[in-house]
Amino acid sequence: MLEVKDVHKKFGRKKVLNGVSFTAQKGDITCLLGINGVGKTTILNAIMNLTPIQKGSILIDEQPQSPDMYNRIAFIPDAAIMLPHMTIKEAMAFMQDYYDVWNEKRAKDLIRFFRLKTSDKIQDLSKGNQAKVSLLVGLALDVDYILMDEPFSGIDIFTREQISEVFSSHLIADRGVIITTHEISDIEHLIDKVVLLGDGVILKEFYAEEMREQEGLSVVDVMREVYNA
Amino acid sequence: MKKQLIHFIRLVNFEFERMIKFLFGIIAIVIVSNLIGSIIVPLSYMSEARETMSLESLNVTQFLEMYPSFSISTVTNSLWIYGPLALGISGFLFYSIYIWYREWLGKNTFVYRLLMLPIPRIFIFFSKLFTVFIGIFSLLSIQYVMIRLFYFISPSLVSSDLYKQVDVSEVISSHRAFAFLFPESFGLFAGLYSIGLVFLLVLFTGILLERSFRITGFIYGIVYAVISLVLIVLPSFIPTIFKNQYILYPSEILLLIIAAAIIVSVVSIFLSKYLLEKKITV
Amino acid sequence: MNLILNKRDPIYLQVIQFLKQEIISDQLHPGQEMPSRRQLAQDLKINPNTVQRAYSEMEAEKLIYTEPNRPSKVTEDPILLKQLKSEWVNQAVKDFVNAIRTVDISIEEVTTMIQSEMNHTQLGG
Numbered sequence: 001m002l003e004v005k006d007v008h009k010k011f012g013r014k015k016v017l018n019g020v021s022f023t024a025q026k027g028d029i030t031c032l033l034g035i036n037g038v039g040k041t042t043i044l045n046a047i048m049n050l051t052p053i054q055k056g057s058i059l060i061d062e063q064p065q066s067p068d069m070y071n072r073i074a075f076i077p078d079a080a081i082m083l084p085h086m087t088i089k090e091a092m093a094f095m096q097d098y099y100d101v102w103n104e105k106r107a108k109d110l111i112r113f114f115r116l117k118t119s120d121k122i123q124d125l126s127k128g129n130q131a132k133v134s135l136l137v138g139l140a141l142d143v144d145y146i147l148m149d150e151p152f153s154g155i156d157i158f159t160r161e162q163i164s165e166v167f168s169s170h171l172i173a174d175r176g177v178i179i180t181t182h183e184i185s186d187i188e189h190l191i192d193k194v195v196l197l198g199d200g201v202i203l204k205e206f207y208a209e210e211m212r213e214q215e216g217l218s219v220v221d222v223m224r225e226v227y228n229a
Numbered sequence: 230m231k232k233q234l235i236h237f238i239r240l241v242n243f244e245f246e247r248m249i250k251f252l253f254g255i256i257a258i259v260i261v262s263n264l265i266g267s268i269i270v271p272l273s274y275m276s277e278a279r280e281t282m283s284l285e286s287l288n289v290t291q292f293l294e295m296y297p298s299f300s301i302s303t304v305t306n307s308l309w310i311y312g313p314l315a316l317g318i319s320g321f322l323f324y325s326i327y328i329w330y331r332e333w334l335g336k337n338t339f340v341y342r343l344l345m346l347p348i349p350r351i352f353i354f355f356s357k358l359f360t361v362f363i364g365i366f367s368l369l370s371i372q373y374v375m376i377r378l379f380y381f382i383s384p385s386l387v388s389s390d391l392y393k394q395v396d397v398s399e400v401i402s403s404h405r406a407f408a409f410l411f412p413e414s415f416g417l418f419a420g421l422y423s424i425g426l427v428f429l430l431v432l433f434t435g436i437l438l439e440r441s442f443r444i445t446g447f448i449y450g451i452v453y454a455v456i457s458l459v460l461i462v463l464p465s466f467i468p469t470i471f472k473n474q475y476i477l478y479p480s481e482i483l484l485l486i487i488a489a490a491i492i493v494s495v496v497s498i499f500l501s502k503y504l505l506e507k508k509i510t511v
Numbered sequence: 512m513n514l515i516l517n518k519r520d521p522i523y524l525q526v527i528q529f530l531k532q533e534i535i536s537d538q539l540h541p542g543q544e545m546p547s548r549r550q551l552a553q554d555l556k557i558n559p560n561t562v563q564r565a566y567s568e569m570e571a572e573k574l575i576y577t578e579p580n581r582p583s584k585v586t587e588d589p590i591l592l593k594q595l596k597s598e599w600v601n602q603a604v605k606d607f608v609n610a611i612r613t614v615d616i617s618i619e620e621v622t623t624m625i626q627s628e629m630n631h632t633q634l635g636g
Binding site (some may be wrong): 045048049050051052067068069070071074075077079080081082083084094097098099100122 | 236239243247335336337338339341342344345346347348349350441506507508509510511
Binding site for chain 3 (some may be wrong): 027028029164165167168169170188189190191192209212213216217218219220221
């Protein structure tokens with residue numbers, strides 16, 4: 001289980017996170033949902049120890065953050081994070097050089113799944129294909145948790161379909177996934193848990209299927225209730 | 230332990246490969262410019278000498294009484310050698326800053342990847358430090374080789390009666406930059422490069438302060454650099470401060486400087502480690 | 512496989528409905544192996560956990576069964592299958608009757624219409 005406990009974060013004087021707590025289970029797809037600027041990306045950065053927090057704690061399977069956590073949790077940011085002049089092959093080799101948990105077989109599966117060519121340079125790829133490379137290097141790690149920041153933003157519909165296929169496939173297997181998005185409709189059927197965020201606080205945390213079963217409400221219905229209240 | 234060492238070596242290798250174009254560019258400029266200098270300087274010396282001799286109707290002996298003879302120092306004191314060396318050194322100063330900022334700037338923010346490597350983050354710091362050092366040493370070694378090479382090129386272009394044999398150690402010790410960069414005594418050599426190392430450590434720490442706290446961090450960085458500098462030079466001013474020349478032996482002052490440099494280095498490393506682990510922001 | 516999901520009903524129930532229909536219409540015949548939960552999740556573009564839940568419920572209803580280390584299979588129990596079919600038709604009839612309750616029409620007329628619709632579908636289908 002991934003636990004975010006009472007996390008506070010300021011940028012200068014501006015409060016970005018104001019006591020954020022939620023959990024994400026292994027095997028679940030957890031969706032951090034909220035309009036832009038409510039701190040979704042900051043939460044992921046904080047989980048990955050890529051930005052300091054002022055208060056609170058983050059536990060990964062009950063352990064605090066450490067360099068070794070990157071062998072257990074992978075982050076796919078909403079930006080290309082390999083060097084632009086690298087070929088896909090070189091990017092893969094780089095990952096293999098440092099990560100014990102690099103799974104070359106799954107990497108090759110992903111290359112096939114995304115129909116990528118390993119000799120292509122990252123800088124020559126379309127935005128959609130660059131996003132696939134980012135996914136590739138993250139998903140090919142045998143980690144327990146995968147964090148994805150806005151995996152669907154700014155890419156074409158076909159790529160979007162292909163990426164959402166990943167979620168139900170063996171490429172995710174039984175790992176825990178946290179994704180952030182401001183647009184739920186593409187993935188409403190794919191997610192287990194929803195964490196609704198408003199200006200640095202968690203407004204509601206629920207399982208989508210329970211909400212449908214017990215209240216007869218869709219995720220969007222709940223959002224409407226929460227955000228219009 | 231062994232695995233960590235391998236990771237560190239890979240990281241240094243990776244940083245080195247990223248530097249290679251820059252390094253080869255600088256080295257190419259040094260080599261080409263030095264070669265041109267080693268040819269042009271003696272040729273122009275010769276033509277000037279001939280002109281002067283004919284204008285003032287001097288024979289060689291008279292000429293050498295009034296004008297300097299040609300030696301390898303004539304070559305090394307020319308802009309052909311000073312120029313690229315200054316360019317190279319300022320290039321590396323720039324590169325020491327660029328080696329950090331490039332990770333944040335540009336379309337691909339590689340800092341995410343670096344910080345998410347399952348290795349101690351101080352490795353990133355040391356790999357960059359090593360890389361810059363390797364670069365500077367490569368530049369200086371090439372420069373040294375070039376000085377030796379001048380002996381095979383320049384003398385043959387000058388008439389032997391105008392050429393004065395000066396050996397390498399003298400060429401270096403009489404040269405303002407080389408005397409400094411290639412000191413003869415090992416103590417001086419070690420001291421000089423230690424100072425360079427401390428300088429880089431402080432610079433890197435300043436950069437990390439800026440990267441952690443942005444504008445406020447930039448001010449912290451400058452304050453940190455000033456304090457470090459004061460601490461290191463302070464011992465040499467102790468006699469002046471106390472208006473007593475005999476308060477300390479020179480060797481004691483040196484010892485104090487070394488101690489200050491060690492303190493600054495250790496603080497820099499631990500502060501950088503802390504910043505990279507706890508304060509850095511992508 | 513094509514399933515259009517609505518967003519307000521639990522997806523696992525929609526999946527169960529869908530699978531029951533597949534069984535009744537013999538798209539999935541008795542004793543046939545069910546697709547793996549991941550395969551079905553991928554085909555229907557839904558979460559594997561949801562398929563897991565649907566399978567568990569169906570297993571509880573004995574509509575599918577699982578031997579250790581084997582994929583789940585559709586039940587071969589004729590009584591259960593018959594029951595499933597009649598439940599399905601019952602539900603359809605209930606919905607139908609509910610829908611036409613307010614319409615002024617006699618049972619004979621309705622029977623004729625059903626007859627002709629069924630002929631139609633058979634010819635067409």
